Amino acid sequence: MDEDLKQLLEHWNEMRELTLDLLDELPEKYLSYSVGKNMGIIGKQYRHIGDVQICYVDAIKKSKIDFSKYKRDYSIENSKEKLKEFLIEINKEMLNLIEENSEVEIDWFGxxxxxxxxxxxxxxHEILHQGELVVYIRTLGLKFPKSWRLWGL
Structure with missing residues (x-):
């Protein structure tokens, strides 16, 4: 694995840690909170983050991105523990796969x-959803974890 990829994966892991830190700090009762119509609940945001990562992992395996067939296990949306386990599990799978297949090229819609x-x-994608989560947390009047000082919060 080349140094550029290693550095990029370090950056990825830092961003994922921010996502997990926020989940750790969030009282579980707020997983069902939504800021408005068509925004989904906080638990859905987290589930979606993991579902999309599944698509990225499958793309590494199959050399083609496809967002039409991901997991959508709605039952995990109201459990911090299940959401965290899901995000950690899919991330480990991705990192192991990258170790084995760092030269892959992926068809992204042509x-x-x-x-x-x-x-x-x-x-x-992760940062986009972190931005959305900022709106939820600010609207609820909750505090951000110390790690989120990176974003000035």
């Missing part, structure tokens, strides 16, 4: 992305 570009897109 464009070809190397693994670094693919992981960068996943990082951007």
């Amino acid at each position: 464009d070809t992305l190397n693994l670094k570009q693919h992981i960068q897109a996943l990082i951007e």
